[in-house]
Amino acid sequence: MSVNLHSFTQYAPGSSRKILDNINLTVEDGAFIALVGPSGAGKTSLLRAIGGLSPVYEGQLLIDDLPIGHSDLPKRKTGFVFQNYALFRHMSVARNISFGLDVLPRKQRPDRAAITARVQDLLELIQLPHLADARPDQLSGGQRQRVALARALATEPKLLLLDEPFGALDPIVRRTIRRWLRELHDKLGLTTILVTHDHEEALDIADRLVVMQDGRIVQDADATTLNTSPQTPFVMQFLGETLEFAGKIQDGQFIPEDTDALPFPVSEKNGKTTVFIRPCDVQFISGKGAAHILSRSRNPNGLYHYAVQTTQRALDITTPMPTEISEGEQFGLDISHGKIFANLP
Structure with a gap:
């Protein structure tokens, strides 16, 4: 029917x-x-x-x-x-x-x-x-x-x-x-x-x-x-946990307000916007920022949880794979796998 x-x-x-x-x-x-x-x-x-x-x-x-x-x-x-x-x-x-x-x-x-x-x-x-x-x-x-x-x-x-x-x-x-x-x-x-x-x-x-x-x-x-x-x-x-990174698009690059999130190339027009990304899609890039891990744990489902502190804020990031970043090591956040919605200012 x-x-x-x-x-x-x-x-x-x-x-x-x-x-x-x-x-x-x-x-x-x-x-x-x-x-x-x-x-x-x-x-x-x-x-x-x-x-x-x-x-x-x-x-x-x-x-x-x-x-x-x-x-x-x-x-x-x-x-x-x-x-x-x-x-x-x-x-x-x-x-x-x-x-x-x-x-x-x-x-x-x-x-x-x-x-x-x-x-x-x-x-x-x-x-x-x-x-x-x-x-x-x-x-x-x-x-x-x-x-x-x-x-x-x-x-x-x-x-x-x-x-x-x-x-x-x-x-x-x-x-x-x-x-x-x-x-x-x-x-x-x-x-x-x-x-x-x-x-x-x-x-x-x-x-x-x-x-x-x-x-x-x-x-x-x-x-x-x-x-x-x-x-x-x-x-x-x-449909799932999402992190938001406000910023602006300038000359083909998204530039986050959070200075520990790394810029990446985009095709959208210039202006303020926000990147939405699943925590599991965030990657840690050693030596590219001042973010650091406050604590780490593994939940019953086998996922790895990281409490991360950037210069501007605290983030909770859960991923299926462990990071090689060591305690006290500084890193930047690669958010290039996030999504920008064209209808969102």
Whole structure:
């Protein structure tokens, strides 16, 4: 099932403030995309609009190339999983899973035997057949998440919408569940849209990341493109630790304000600007400046951390490779692998 939004705009109730501003998005049939960005970026608002939970908007929303209005919600074949799971505490796991089938109109509802068989299949799929009679309060967080997913899948949706589904889980369970979810997506041939504020989670599971800021899409690309060619400083900063070096471009050279950062050739026009660079891309050049290492350590992931003092400021730099710079040795910072954004003064 494909999703297309064209010039899609939505306002806060009773206000002229835009929650979603001129959204253009294409989600191909079978794709797995993640909507990422900070709180208030519009991720959940966009997901709810696609799911038919926010029907008033400007622009166009197409499901499988057909305009879909709020009255056509049952035709969307959509499963929705919320952050808090929204399981019914008074119902068993099996009843929670069958709920979407139980409430279908009589003409669309399978008979009881078919519903029972469907629930059993889903219990096997989520690897919890032994917990059919348990109540949600008897389950772990990871188990409740699987039940919520099974309930969303009970009506055999083609489009699965997930709103921060891993937020309440501990890191180890999160990794297990998201791997399982990706396998499930591939196995069932779903189109999946995930909302998360965790860019590492999105990079691990999704085909594409749609980065949002202030109700707009600022970049829509795969992980490699986002890392190598971020279109704005916000995208680069959101996706990982970033150092900034203010300075000016003069006669084909970027000249940093920090005198321990080394000038390097650029093609941009003269004027003030800023270089953005990942700490791991900063190189230490012995004898080319007055920077020095205050302390060094190695973290549990095997990365090397250096507390560096330049003439103007202190920097934290983490790299995958150790430096040969010795204690007390002075050096300059090669920042030539950084990025200058043309639209940034």
